[in-house]
Amino acid sequence: MKQSCTKQTAPLRDEIIAGIIGYFTTVYIVIVNGSILSEAGITLETGMIATIIASFVGTMVMGIFGKLPLILIPGMGINALFAYSIIGNNGFTFQEGLAVVLVAGLIFLITAFSKIGVILKDAIPNSLKHGITVGLGFFLILIGLEKSGLIISGESTIIEIGDFTSTTVIVSLITLFIAIFLFVKNIPANFLLTMVVGTILAALFGLPNTEVSTVSVNMSELLFMPSFTAAGHFSFWLAVFPLALILIFENMGILSGQLEMLHREKSYSRAFRITAFSATASAFFGTSPTVSGAENAAVIASGGKTGKAAITAGLLFLATIFIIPWISMVPNSAISPILIIVGFLMAQNIRHLPLDNLSESIPAMLIVVMIPFTYSIGDGMAFGFIAYPIVKAALGKQQELSKPLIAISILFSLSFIMKIVGL
Numbered sequence: 001m002k003q004s005c006t007k008q009t010a011p012l013r014d015e016i017i018a019g020i021i022g023y024f025t026t027v028y029i030v031i032v033n034g035s036i037l038s039e040a041g042i043t044l045e046t047g048m049i050a051t052i053i054a055s056f057v058g059t060m061v062m063g064i065f066g067k068l069p070l071i072l073i074p075g076m077g078i079n080a081l082f083a084y085s086i087i088g089n090n091g092f093t094f095q096e097g098l099a100v101v102l103v104a105g106l107i108f109l110i111t112a113f114s115k116i117g118v119i120l121k122d123a124i125p126n127s128l129k130h131g132i133t134v135g136l137g138f139f140l141i142l143i144g145l146e147k148s149g150l151i152i153s154g155e156s157t158i159i160e161i162g163d164f165t166s167t168t169v170i171v172s173l174i175t176l177f178i179a180i181f182l183f184v185k186n187i188p189a190n191f192l193l194t195m196v197v198g199t200i201l202a203a204l205f206g207l208p209n210t211e212v213s214t215v216s217v218n219m220s221e222l223l224f225m226p227s228f229t230a231a232g233h234f235s236f237w238l239a240v241f242p243l244a245l246i247l248i249f250e251n252m253g254i255l256s257g258q259l260e261m262l263h264r265e266k267s268y269s270r271a272f273r274i275t276a277f278s279a280t281a282s283a284f285f286g287t288s289p290t291v292s293g294a295e296n297a298a299v300i301a302s303g304g305k306t307g308k309a310a311i312t313a314g315l316l317f318l319a320t321i322f323i324i325p326w327i328s329m330v331p332n333s334a335i336s337p338i339l340i341i342v343g344f345l346m347a348q349n350i351r352h353l354p355l356d357n358l359s360e361s362i363p364a365m366l367i368v369v370m371i372p373f374t375y376s377i378g379d380g381m382a383f384g385f386i387a388y389p390i391v392k393a394a395l396g397k398q399q400e401l402s403k404p405l406i407a408i409s410i411l412f413s414l415s416f417i418m419k420i421v422g423l
Contacts, residue, residue, distance in 0.1 A: 015069070018304030019312025021191045022071050024330055025295040025338055026313070029055065030320055033074045037287060040083040041094035049321065050224075050286035056318040058278030058290045063310030066274045068267055069299045070258060071313045074282070075291035078246060078378075082288035086239045095227035098283045100236065102226045104244040105280030105289060111248050112269075112276035121252060121268065123404035128384055130352045131364030133257030135371030135380055136294050137346025142372045144339030147332040148172030171198070171205050172333040179337035191302050191338050198334025207331050224286040242415045246378035247289055249408070251275050253381055254292045257346065261300045294377070297342045359395050363388040382412040 030051050037047030051074055058072030087097040111117045145151045149169045154160035162169045175198035182190035230236045255272055259265050271292070279289035299309055350368070354360045363384040371380030389401050389409050 014303035015308035018302040019309040022299035054285040059314035063307035067307040069304030069309035099226035102283035127360035131367035132253035141343030148336035176337040
């Protein structure tokens, strides 16, 4: 009993530090998502406020009612789908795009609050679940390496090593080695110390984004009303389908991996429902749907075990409205080492993959590889889920396939077909 309680509780100080760590590893979404939303027809300032409010509400609900240290933020990849495909390619207005978000969120809600969600979760093999966790780990490593400048887009290759004469790369490397030292020595609050030291180093080396900047924020628009004027067009429902599909299965995969790290697998249903609620509410806050951030692994690795960590992060998100100029002082070189280390921790789950069983390992490894290589959690998952029944059938193991898993594979296949034909 005592051991069980130890797993579920943590000192308040540890929870607060974990929440702060989680906030700093996800606050980039305020600027990034705001910028992407501005491509869809609203101002940067309005997009930033929408991002902050949606993240605040979703994370607070997860902390208070879910009692889990998970931060909900607009999903990367999903925001691009919303801005450039749903709105850009279809010619929808911003409010019509929000209606697509609302309908997709409602489908997500129905799935989460019915037996469908449980059936789908039970239908996913453990090999694919572990593959998603490992794939997310490598995705975080890739993001961290990219943010640090250690890898860049290559001229003759997809990626190549960065410029090691660059001040940013030098500071990132020094900060990374400091982060590794603090982590392996198990120094208390090692991630927070990494950010503090990394920010000081960046300032000493004169990196540009360590100075306070001025940002004008318009607080007049806090709520949006989705418009269903395009609901009579087939293109509206074709936009709903892939968004709902990605929301359901991306969150299903992310939450499974994060709760496994947290040893709170039994909290899955509650977390899934809260995530569905937050994604649906995003339509009224004026942003693409929120998801459980991949960076939550940093919260868990920092000692976050309860909703107190999420509440801390949620309150900090709300305060971001007033401190955006100062938040910009924390450079990527101070954040990227944390993402890299957490990515390594998640990637260790590769030891759970049954590598001697090709029918399980090939689809799982496809997920591991394709999540970072496609720079999309949803697309990466799709490759593995489509391959799974194909490999099983090829090896004469059709009896191991459940009907829900076959249905999931078909849905992902249809999603790819729609991309191919340009729908």
